[in-house]
Amino acid sequence: xxxxxxxxxxxxxxxxxxxxxxxxxxxxxxxxxxxxxxxxxxxxxxxxxxxxxxxxxxxxxxxxxxxxxxxxxxxxxxxxxxxxxxxxxxxxxxxxxxxxxxxxxxxxxxxxxxxxxxxxxxxxxxxxxxxxxxxxxxxxxxxxxxxxxxx
Amino acid sequence: xxxxxxxxxxxxxxxxxxxxxxxxxxxxxxxxxxxxxxxxxxxxxxxxxxxxxxxxxxxxxxxxxxxxxxxxxxxxxxxxxxxxxxxxxxxxxxxxxxxxxxxxxxxxxxxxxxxxxxxxxxxxxxxxxxxxxxxxxxxxxxxxxxxxxxxxxxxxxxxxxxxxxxxxxxxxxxxxxxxxxxxxxxxxxxxxxxxxxxxxxxxxxxxxxxxxxxxxxxxxxxxxxxxxxxxxxxxxxxxxxxxxxxxxxxxxxxxxxxxxxxxxxxxxxxxxxxxxxxxxxxxxxxxxxxxxxxxxxxxxxxxxxxxxxxxxxxxxxxxxxxxxxxxxxxxxxxxxxxxxxxxxxxxxxxxxxxxxxxxxxxxxxxxxxxxxxxxxxxxxxxxxxxxxxxxxxxxxxxxxxxxxxxxxxxxxxxxxxxxxxxxxxxxxxxxxxxxxxxxxxxxxxxxxxxxxxxxxxxxxxxxxxxxxxxxxxxxxxxxxxxxxxxxxxxxxxxxxxxxxxxxxxxxxxxxxxxxxxxxxxxxxxxxxxxxxxxxxxxxxxxxxxxxxxxxxxxxxxxxxxxxxxxxxxxxxxxxxxxxxxxxxxxxxxxxxxxxxxxxxxxxxxxxxxxxxxxxxxxxxxxxxxxxxxxxxxxxxxxxxxxxxxxxxxxxxxxxxxxxxxxxxxxxxxxxxxxxxxxxxxxxxxxxxxxxxxxxxxxxxxxxxxxxxxxxxxxxxxxxxxxxxxxxxxxxxxxxxxxxxxxxxxxxxxxxxxxx
Numbered sequence: 001x002x003x004x005x006x007x008x009x010x011x012x013x014x015x016x017x018x019x020x021x022x023x024x025x026x027x028x029x030x031x032x033x034x035x036x037x038x039x040x041x042x043x044x045x046x047x048x049x050x051x052x053x054x055x056x057x058x059x060x061x062x063x064x065x066x067x068x069x070x071x072x073x074x075x076x077x078x079x080x081x082x083x084x085x086x087x088x089x090x091x092x093x094x095x096x097x098x099x100x101x102x103x104x105x106x107x108x109x110x111x112x113x114x115x116x117x118x119x120x121x122x123x124x125x126x127x128x129x130x131x132x133x134x135x136x137x138x139x140x141x142x143x144x145x146x147x148x149x150x151x
Numbered sequence: 152x153x154x155x156x157x158x159x160x161x162x163x164x165x166x167x168x169x170x171x172x173x174x175x176x177x178x179x180x181x182x183x184x185x186x187x188x189x190x191x192x193x194x195x196x197x198x199x200x201x202x203x204x205x206x207x208x209x210x211x212x213x214x215x216x217x218x219x220x221x222x223x224x225x226x227x228x229x230x231x232x233x234x235x236x237x238x239x240x241x242x243x244x245x246x247x248x249x250x251x252x253x254x255x256x257x258x259x260x261x262x263x264x265x266x267x268x269x270x271x272x273x274x275x276x277x278x279x280x281x282x283x284x285x286x287x288x289x290x291x292x293x294x295x296x297x298x299x300x301x302x303x304x305x306x307x308x309x310x311x312x313x314x315x316x317x318x319x320x321x322x323x324x325x326x327x328x329x330x331x332x333x334x335x336x337x338x339x340x341x342x343x344x345x346x347x348x349x350x351x352x353x354x355x356x357x358x359x360x361x362x363x364x365x366x367x368x369x370x371x372x373x374x375x376x377x378x379x380x381x382x383x384x385x386x387x388x389x390x391x392x393x394x395x396x397x398x399x400x401x402x403x404x405x406x407x408x409x410x411x412x413x414x415x416x417x418x419x420x421x422x423x424x425x426x427x428x429x430x431x432x433x434x435x436x437x438x439x440x441x442x443x444x445x446x447x448x449x450x451x452x453x454x455x456x457x458x459x460x461x462x463x464x465x466x467x468x469x470x471x472x473x474x475x476x477x478x479x480x481x482x483x484x485x486x487x488x489x490x491x492x493x494x495x496x497x498x499x500x501x502x503x504x505x506x507x508x509x510x511x512x513x514x515x516x517x518x519x520x521x522x523x524x525x526x527x528x529x530x531x532x533x534x535x536x537x538x539x540x541x542x543x544x545x546x547x548x549x550x551x552x553x554x555x556x557x558x559x560x561x562x563x564x565x566x567x568x569x570x571x572x573x574x575x576x577x578x579x580x581x582x583x584x585x586x587x588x589x590x591x592x593x594x595x596x597x598x599x600x601x602x603x604x605x606x607x608x609x610x611x612x613x614x615x616x617x618x619x620x621x622x623x624x625x626x627x628x629x630x631x632x633x634x635x636x637x638x639x640x641x642x643x644x645x646x647x648x649x650x651x652x653x654x655x656x657x658x659x660x661x662x663x664x665x666x667x668x669x670x671x672x673x674x675x676x677x678x679x680x681x682x683x684x685x686x687x688x689x690x691x692x693x694x695x696x697x698x699x700x701x702x703x704x705x706x707x708x709x710x711x712x713x714x715x716x717x718x719x720x721x722x723x724x725x726x727x728x729x730x731x732x733x734x735x736x737x738x739x740x741x742x743x744x745x746x747x748x749x750x751x752x753x754x755x756x757x758x759x760x761x762x763x764x765x766x767x768x769x770x771x772x773x774x775x776x777x778x779x780x781x782x783x784x785x786x787x788x789x790x791x792x793x794x795x796x797x798x799x800x801x802x803x804x805x806x807x808x809x810x811x812x813x814x815x816x817x818x819x820x821x822x823x824x825x826x827x828x829x830x831x832x833x834x835x836x837x838x839x840x841x842x843x844x845x846x847x848x849x850x851x852x853x854x855x856x857x858x859x860x861x862x863x864x865x866x867x868x869x870x871x872x873x874x875x876x877x878x879x880x881x882x883x884x885x886x887x888x889x890x891x892x893x894x895x896x897x898x899x900x901x902x903x904x905x906x
Binding site: 011066070116123 | 694696697698699700701703704705706707708727730731843845846849
């Protein structure tokens with residue numbers, strides 16, 4: 001039973017490239033895609049259009065830093081403040097090399113911070129490594145997502 | 152007359168001595184008090200000596216029964232409603248073959264009639280009063296200085312009065328008298344230039360000098376004649392004899408006169424601006440009667456002199472103030488030129504020095520001490536400022552001409568800082584402007600040592616009284632010149648200098664405050680610029696990196712798919728590459744325009760907003776394409792603004808409106824404005840997607856988007872530009888929305904631009 005990966009990405013190009021990279025890593029996990037911070041929180045907190053989803057947290061959340069409405073740092077802060085979410089692995093996946101973003105992310109308790117490589121092959125490798133580590137090797141905390149494949 | 156007893160006098164009570172109600176008169180005449188009906192109520196005890204009627208016997212009888220036929224000459228002036236509160240010469244009356252000048256005045260509910268013994272039978276002749284005054288007035292116009300006027304007055308008073316020595320005294324602010332002019336007969340000791348200590352004239356005597364402008368003591372050896380009965384029958388109190396010409400004077404004063412070798416004296420008060428400015432003091436070695444009309448002449452001469460002094464002082468005061476103010480205005484003009492008020496101030500050191508006629512000037516700004524001229528060293532100045540702060544002088548001007556009397560550390564500063572004028576120039580910080588005046592060592596010639604009051608040999612009262620009552624004193628006996636060398640004192644600060652320093656301070660605080668506001672504005676502007684710069688570099692690292700990565704990624708995918716037959720996929724990769732490249736280009740353009748917006752100067756002119764909006768709509772034709780857009784544009788006013796910038800802002804807002812109403816058919820865009828005295832507000836409303844008001848605070852941030860890339864294209868810089876443009880005009884930008892129904896973007900431009 002594999003836990004899904006939650007991908008929070010607003011940019012369609014980044015989304016496509018990330019999905020390609022994840023596919024190439026041959027992970028069997030489902031990838032749940034949400035398109036901004038507000039939607040990510042709806043998913044994680046099981047509210048709004050995600051009110052009906054089954055219990056449990058994703059194996060890992062790949063979170064873009066710059067998002068419309070609610071940005072990645074705000075999503076991260078909410079995750080760490082919410083009892084049921086706070087131990088869930090979160091990886092910041094971003095274009096930003098800005099030190100302030102890095103510091104702020106770690107202050108808020110991010111598990112990993114990955115700057116998206118410009119070179120596509122490196123990008124694919126980075127995403128694959130991430131997926132394998134967090135979705136396969138890493139033992140998630142109890143209460144993580146129990147994946148029930150759709151019928 | 153016999154000299155008074157040499158019983159010791161208690162000087163400790165000088166200030167409490169009832170000099171207005173002595174209960175007795177000088178005996179060179181007699182006094183009757185009458186009821187309003189003309190009945191004698193009191194008489195001086197010397198009545199029998201002058202007219203052979205016992206005082207006691209006179210009381211209760213009509214005036215005519217007491218003074219006989221002489222009363223007839225007075226009857227028309229009595230009762231008292233024809234008399235005033237100041238003695239009026241009524242007539243010269245003959246009683247019992249003696250002649251008397253009769254003065255009458257009303258006080259305390261009684262008519263006081265004074266009968267001064269006269270050596271002639273004729274009435275007083277005022278005729279020679281006028282030539283005297285006329286002569287004085289003629290000469291007054293030729294005289295310039297107060298000193299020369301005083302000298303002229305002294306001369307004339309001596310001529311009129313026949314007194315041996317006439318001095319004009321001026322009181323200094325401590326009450327010491329300074330002899331500024333003198334006219335004397337040969338053989339009289341000169342007091343010219345000397346000082347009489349304030350203690351020579353007790354305060355209630357000064358008050359009386361101010362009330363009653365002339366006082367004659369005809370013979371210091373007189374034996375006073377008490378009033379019978381001693382109380383005013385109307386009030387039940389001792390009579391207030393303030394205005395009575397015959398009023399008896401303090402025995403202490405008589406002793407003082409005898410000690411001075413002066414048996415007759417006359418004082419004429421010089422009242423300048425309602426205050427006792429000085430005295431014309433006349434002395435004679437021997438007793439000296441002076442008839443009423445001559446006294447009146449002297450009194451009037453005194454009034455003329457006082458008026459002349461007042462006008463001279465007014466003129467020189469005005470001249471002085473004008474000069475100081477002129478300097479202040481010039482300084483303020485220079486102070487507003489540079490950015491830093493403190494620095495500016497050090498640039499006008501010479502003017503600051505002249506402004507306060509100082510020897511040295513220092514600016515203390517926190518730990519900085521800047522000096523000019525002759526000042527104490529920086530460390531001493533810092534100590535002095537610390538002391539000023541401690542004394543609570545941090546908010547008000549402090550001045551002294553004898554710093555060492557106030558400030559314990561001043562002994563070493565005496566040479567160049569005996570005088571200090573300290574002006575705090577900040578409400579928050581330890582900032583001071585200090586003016587220093589050097590010590591002016593000078594010698595004062597006192598008419599007797601003012602620091603000693605010789606104790607009498609005999610003590611009055613019991614030993615137990617001695618503990619609580621100061622040692623009894625006699626009036627001083629020595630008038631020998633006593634020289635005192637004064638140290639640690641500078642020239643006094645002029646009232647106008649102190650007052651104008653206050654004005655100068657207010658103006659400075661005004662400038663400083665304005666400057667502080669400007670600084671705060673600048674800091675705010677700088678903060679905003681910094682934030683924008685951060686956002687700028689952030690987007691270079693973040694937003695610009697993304698399209699580059701996309702180009703690389705999709706190019707790789709395109710290359711990988713070279714062998715594939717899926718042309719749709721390859722087409723999509725190509726489109727993505729093209730779009731990413733276009734976005735990267737647009738981002739660079741936007742970044743450049745945004746950064747330019749911060750630098751370019753505004754060039755405000757009158758802008759016709761209706762025309763401006765029309766031209767924006769023309770430019771949007773490509774974006775609108777085939778879409779159905781309904782415009783509802785109200786007539787718009789003309790405003791003052793930079794047309795290029797405002798064009799850009801409106802273009803951005805209209806482009807947004809078109810973008811976000813993309814799903815609507817028809818798209819409706821409404822533009823209108825409101826205007827009040829302060830500002831013009833423009834609104835641009837659409838019927839598009841709107842946005843969630845929860846995120847409205849992010850709306851105008853740089854590179855913030857509230858929508859997904861593919862929903863609405865844009866770099867997230869348009870609204871940041873709008874806000875920046877509007878704020879540079881001094882206006883505001885805001886937005887409202889009901890999600891799913893549309894948004895209204897508004898901005899204001901002030902009617903009067905503050906640039």
